Amino acid sequence: MSTPQPTAPALDLPEGVEVTGALKPGYEQILSREALELVATLHRELEDRRQERLAARRQVMDSVASGQDLDFLPETAHIREDDSWRVGEHAPGLVDRRVEMTGPTDRKMTINAMNSGARVWLADQEDANTPKWENVVEGEINLRDAILGTISFSSPEGKDYALSTTDQAQLPTIVMRPRGWHLDEKHILVDGRRTSGSLVDLALFLCASARPQLDAGKGPYLYLPKMEHHLEARIWNDAFNLAQDALGIPRGTIRATCLIETYPAAFQMEEILYELKEHSAGLNAGRWDYLFSVIKTYRTRGAEMLLPDRNAVTMTAPFMRAYTELLVRTCHKRGAHAIGGMAAFIPSKDEEVNKVAFEKVRADKTREAQDGFDGSWVAHPGMVQTCLEVFDSVLGERPNQVDKLREDVSVSAADLLSVDQTPGDVTEVGLRSNIDVAIQYLAVWLTGRGAVAVHNLMEDAATAEISRSQIWQWLHNDVTLADTGATVTRELVERLTQEVLAELPGTPEDYRAATDLFLQVAVADDFADFLTVPAYETMD
Structure with a gap:
């Protein structure tokens, strides 16, 4: 006799909203009427502006292809030259960020990340995930359950996973990374149009997890990826205000750390912080996507902007040093955290491979800590302790080093563009x-x-x-x-x-x-x- 299959839930759909993705039991809790109404509100208010900014990206690429170089924007010089403004005070759970674990939001990885000993977990609905429909919805279920302390998992091999504690104060602060502005969500339509993956991820996360996070003494925090212009940050800021008003939580409750991982954004770091201001939590040196963006932006400009083999490009290359030092100076000038890049190494059963990997991670994190970064990323729980030891040795009992202003740093547009000085x-x-x-x-x-x-x-x-x-x-x-x-x-x-x-x-x-x-x-x-x-x- 066959086992009866659970009945797919019915959704309470707002007017003009259509959900075409397959539904499983529990999905209705994430795809609630409140969440879908917020998706619709954000879409109707912001979708046209999103499309305008995506078109503007292509115009920048065309201008570079025709021989014009990226540069600091003259029309925003007043923002860079005004020393009076700062971002909001550090939010609860985001004061000490000395080691941040990154990873996808599947159920097993969620538990492992929460048990990793990191201060922050970047819960990745973007590059470490895929936009498969199940991942979009089930990732939000897993985040909610982790915050509520109810998450558990049994593997097909019979291994059980559970949180080491349900005390959120002892667990990493969850910071969710939504999809970038360039990605659609084809399974949720509003007025017959595809929605923004960014805004869908934001709405589902806030409606499922904002209140539980606030109840736990933290808040709804995000990592914002792949922005190429400060006006893209303005759209995010408007989305946050719309969402906070809709959910009845104070403006400024949401905090966002922006990844500076595109070449154009490197010339607009202060402007990006300024646009988000009370919602700003800092900047991150998203170095691998940054390399991709360098290549993409100058791909047709010949030998002058040609990078050597991928593995030959290190963080000591002049154009990469300029990028990271400017990021630290910019953040600390405005009272924001500067978070270092990813250490992608993972532990190996080969002792020699393991030794080399840990040495490289330690050297990388030592450079970042000494440069003034307030924390850094690792991609595996096995690397958390190494990163923690390095930052402990520099920070001591201090939660961060935002007071290290790096006034010795002076970075020009030419420094950021010095790709031709990369050896290899x-x-x-x-x-x-x-x-x-x-x-x-x-x-x-x-x-x-x-x-x-x-x-x-x-x-x-x-x-x-x-x-x-x-x-x-x-x-x-x-x-x-x-x-x-x-x-x-x-x-x-x-x-x-x-x-x-x-x-x-x-x-x-x-x-x-x-x-x-x-x-x-x-x-x-x-x-x-x-x-x-x-x-x-x-x-x-």
């Missing part, structure tokens, strides 16, 4: 590595997982973006490989792709969809702004 070569080894990592990552991404261990690193979408965009840039600028003397052509990329596929575990058929997507964005005539956009269209 473009090689076939690097080309093969880009093909290998991109295909392995995409093969898993298409199944619904966005955080993927590849070659002892925890990769997210940024690595695939860097890899495919480097190949596109090398191909369209007729780059000669330093180790073989060959010119990068479409034929060479396709041949090496087949060779790489032959070396991967499994069969080439296992990677067919990933390979097709990779080649679609790596060797096409036109550059796709984000590979996740066409990939999303292939998902049910």
Whole structure:
């Protein structure tokens, strides 16, 4: 006799709202009428502005392609020169951020992150996730349950997972990262139009978790990804005010840390803080997406802006040092936290690999702490203690070092643009590595997982973006490989792709969809702004 299947819930839909994604028991608690009404309000108020800003991004790319360089904006000089303004006071649970754990919001990873010992958990609904419908909704269920202290999980192997404590004061502060402005949510329509993935994630999170977070003595906090202009931050600020008014919570309750992970945003750090002001919680050096954006923005400008192999670009490259030092100076000048970049290393069973990984993480975090960062990211619970030890040695009993103003730092536009001073070569080894990592990552991404261990690193979408965009840039600028003397052509990329596929575990058929997507964005005539956009269209 077959087991009866749970009945799919019915939703109480506001006028003009349609939900086309499959429904499972429990989804109605996240897709509540309150949440869908907030989605509709945000969409109707802000969608046209979102589309205008996405169009403005393309205009910036066109101007760079025609020879104009990025620069600090003259029309906002008064914001940068006005020393009187500061962001809001540090919010409860966001005073001490010396180590932040990042990761996707599936149930097992949520529990592991909450038990990691980190001060903050970046609960990632973006690059370490995929926008698969189940992930969008179930991620919010898991966040709510973690805040309520009711979350548990049993693996298919019979292993049980639970929180080490239900005292939220002893657990990491949850900071949710929604999708970027460029991604739609195709499963929720308002007035017949797709909604913004950013605003859907915001609305579902706030309606499910804002009040429980406030009851726990913290608040609804976010990491905002991939902004390219301070007017995009203004849309976020307006969304926060609309949402807070709708939910009856005071303005300024929401706090947001902005990732400076696009090249244009590096020239508008102060303006981004200013736009969010009372909602600002700091800036983060999202360095891997930043590299992707550097390549994307200057992809047609030839040798003057050509980066060497991905693995040859380190944080000591002059243009990367300029970026991180400016970020620390900017944040501390305005009373905001400066949060360092991702350490993607994960523990290995190979003792020698493990030793090298921990040494690299320690060196990376030591540089950040000494530069003035108030905390930094790790991608695995096994790296939390190493990061914590480094920042403890610098901070001591202080919760942060916002008072370290870094007035010694002076960064010009030329410093941020000094890509040509980056040491290293473009090689076939690097080309093969880009093909290998991109295909392995995409093969898993298409199944619904966005955080993927590849070659002892925890990769997210940024690595695939860097890899495919480097190949596109090398191909369209007729780059000669330093180790073989060959010119990068479409034929060479396709041949090496087949060779790489032959070396991967499994069969080439296992990677067919990933390979097709990779080649679609790596060797096409036109550059796709984000590979996740066409990939999303292939998902049910």
